[in-house]
């Protein structure tokens with residue numbers, strides 16, 4: 001399909017696999033040099049620093065010792081966590097993740113500036129470490145390869161990456177000290193200054209050391225060699241105008257060398273004490289990243305036999321969940337995109353992760369020791385309660401499970417399962433839950449749907465549609481209407497539209513009518529895993545008994561649950577969302593959008609269809625094929641789309657905070673100037689129905705929310721089946 | 729303190745109007761397909777009141793329901809909230825009774841339990857809305873009763889009750905044993921914790937028939953009922969719209985007032 005307007009290009013690799021050519025060239029140069037006579041260009045290793053060699057090894061041993069200490073200290077904390085099921089499943093995929101997300105840093109690059117900056121620093125550190133390693137090998141092993149063309153090339157790329165590193169540092173300094181209110185300063189600490197200023201000093205001092213050496217040994221003797229170290233050469237030329245004596249240069253060189261080497265090792269030592277540890281933890285966490293769908297929450301196996309439900313104590317997280325706390329670099333990306341945070345509600349995923357991390361550091365050692373001594377879980381060890389004291393109830397309830405934080409996190413932290421685990425504890429172990437959410441859960445228990453007080457029946461939507469086929473196992477598709485599609489007044493026209501379109505496409509299908517029950521999604525996301533399992537098991541049995549193979553849903557939440565979560569209950573069905581079905585039917589010509597719908601529209605990606613299940617194209621294809629529609633995208637779209645505010649059970653909660661999420665999103669939709677906001681989810685539509693009038697009180701010229709099926713219905717049939725009812 | 733909670737299972741008050749049907753021949757509500765009966769809302773609140781006293785003062789809570797086998801679900805719900813034991817009064821002889829026969833059976837069961845200090849009922853069952861059973865149970869037992877309570881507290885000598893009146897509240901103190909009917913102003917019932925739901929699922933509910941209570945089948949249910957149901961029907965609803973004429977809002981308002989006065993609405 002053609003690119004829609006305002007659509008951001010897919011993230012591009014900045015420099016591709018930069019290290020591939022680098023390694024290749026090095027190998028070539030290495031080979032060439034090893035075969036050349038020894039009087040070719042070279043330099044004296046440890047020039048002017050007779051003690052250099054032992055100093056480097058002392059520093060090196062200290063660093064290794066420090067790293068081992070750090071690892072042991074951290075791992076004793078992770079080890080208080082529970083086992084992580086399936087963490088060694090799909091190893092090839094995990095290795096690919098470690099390379100793609102950990103080394104190539106696909107996520108870091110989602111922010112362009114940060115991506116370039118980080119690449120500069122990262123590649124510079126890697127290359128300069130290799131440079132240093134080669135120096136060590138050349139000096140202390142029988143191998144002697146730093147001479148000849150390879151030496152010149154080596155000098156060149158050493159300088160190049162030194163410079164690249166300085167550019168990165170410059171960008172980082174600018175961002176930290178001059179860019180206003182940047183996300184990286186939301187939780188700024190002393191270490192952040194140390195890291196960036198320290199790195200700058202290491203790189204700069206490196207250039208000065210080299211420049212001083214060049215001034216003594218090459219500037220006059222071998223200017224043609226010196227040129228290859230172009231950075232230091234330029235610096236040497238510059239310093240040369242001051243006409244220093246050789247002994248001055250030698251003392252300066254020695255001082256700079258000691259400064260450089262101790263700074264460099266000191267800086268590497270920061271890995272153990274600061275967020276620099278992400279150098280190791282990020283790729284490892286990428287390896288541990290789930291390989292199944294982000295739309296799937298973990299199943300509590302044998303729930304009836306458990307004693308503790310969810311996570312109410314830090315040691316009830318899995319060790320992987322504890323490990324990832326340590327990977328967080330406080331970059332603020334998660335918080336920056338969090339709909340709750342954007343709306344001034346009491347949730348910042350970054351602070352949540354950091355608070356958990358601090359709590360782990362506080363109480364973890366005592367718990368580990370208690371475990372060691374008594375063998376019991378040590379739930380009484382902590383003087384503060386994880387939930388309530390460390391993480392507040394309202395923080396957990398504010399989450400939409402929209403996955404925006406997970407999507408952006410450059411170190412692959414999965415906030416959503418962690419948040420839901422704590423909700424599970426609140427709901428199942430503590431029964432501490434906001435009244436309106438409780439009412440929804442009770443309603444699901446008592447009535448099999450979350451819509452308290454509805455006056456509609458599951459078959460009300462069928463009125464005026466003629467004969468509606470009931471699914472009996474002989475048809476290809478089950479059209480699943482869902483609770484929202486049948487019990488909420490606003491959604492009936494959508495349900496009808498999908499029905500008419502599926503029928504028009506000629507597909508063989510049926511519906512369940514009165515026999516539909518809630519699929520359990522709101523219960524699971526609100527933390528009532530027990531209720532979810534009961535509802536899911538029940539429905540899987542119904543589907544199997546009726547020989548359901550393929551399901552069309554008009555709700556991304558039903559879609560996600562059937563598709564990603566029912567396999568946990570041995571329910572394997574082919575599930576498609578109506579946008580996919582309708583786009584497919586239009587492609588094959590089974591549905592023809594003939595009537596022009598003259599409308600300026602904007603399209604809202606629901607979280608559970610878009611970000612979580614990756615369906616971005618089908619709805620846009622439909623919009624493109626409906627004559628007369630003109631799509632203007634919102635700034636936040638596709639995988640960066642902003643939640644409507646209803647996800648994660650927030651459809652049934654009172655919002656606390658400055659603004660309501662649906663007001664924020666409605667404002668963005670209105671900002672496009674479109675006269676219709678099109679979506680694909682009954683919750684989103686309800687949120688817009690409520691949010692748009694709040695932002696645009698005058699009825700005149702007010703944008704209207706529609707499901708994409710309603711739009712298509714107009715185009716296929718010329719009019720909606722409910723048009724008469726609506727105008728009366 | 730041993731408190732008995734009387735809990736009734738009723739047809740779901742949130743049954744969609746279109747699904748609510750009456751069998752004119754038998755004068756009975758036809759249970760709506762796929763809509764399970766529920767615990768009467770006020771009885772969950774009565775249970776909450778009892779459980780709070782148990783938490784404050786210790787003791788035990790027993791839940792009793794008179795009804796069909798399905799009423800087990802209502803009993804389990806109160807057990808899941810934290811009640812200790814459940815009793816189901818189930819007997820064909822209880823069928824088609826009225827508030828009086830229900831109270832009689834409940835009172836007999838309470839006497840059989842023996843060591844009961846207080847009985848908590850809902851202010852009214854949310855189906856028939858009679859508001860009789862609590863009072864009649866008290867009558868049968870010969871205990872004092874306080875109705876429509878918004879606050880219930882155990883004191884050293886008995887209970888301190890805050891009652892809802894038409895124009896305010898009043899606080900009364902009563903000795904034990906006593907009967908209290910609890911109103912929605914008390915607050916919401918708790919959401920059960922999962923471990924308790926599981927424990928409740930494992931508990932067995934004691935079934936008692938009329939004979940277990942020493943009640944003669946002829947004195948309960950339809951045979952013992954004093955209330956005769958004449959006709960059960962859904963009222964016909966009709967609406968007439970009359971547009972009030974007038975050129976300005978002021979004129980329309982004046983015409984409306986005149987009309988309301990003429991109709992004796994005002």
Ligand SMILES: Cc1cc2nc3c(=O)[nH]c(=O)nc-3n(C[C@@H](O)[C@H](O)[C@H](O)COP(=O)(O)OP(=O)(O)OC[C@H]3O[C@@H](n4cnc5c(N)ncnc54)[C@H](O)[C@@H]3O)c2cc1C
Pocket residue numbers: 733734735736737768770771774792793794795823824825826827830834848849850851852853854855856857858859860861862955956957
């Ligand atoms: C002619 C007639 C026919 C009826 N037929 C049936 C029938 O077929 N099936 C049926 O279930 N009901 C039937 N009823 C309802 C009948 O059983 C009683 O009216 C009912 O049990 C008392 O309810 P109430 O609405 O009067 O209670 P209220 O007096 O309004 O109830 C107050 C409180 O008393 C307690 N309570 C009331 N009833 C019970 C109970 N059953 N178990 C435990 N605690 C209770 C509760 O705490 C409740 O909150 C019929 C009533 C009449 C008049």
Ligand code: SF4
Pocket residue numbers: 334337338339340341347348349398399400401402403404405406415416
């Ligand atoms: S899932 Fe969405 S709402 Fe929840 S913390 Fe992440 S970004 Fe915020």
Ligand code: SF4
Pocket residue numbers: 327328329330331332333334335349350353405408409410411412413
């Ligand atoms: S959780 Fe991830 S995105 Fe959020 S601050 Fe930490 S590293 Fe950044």
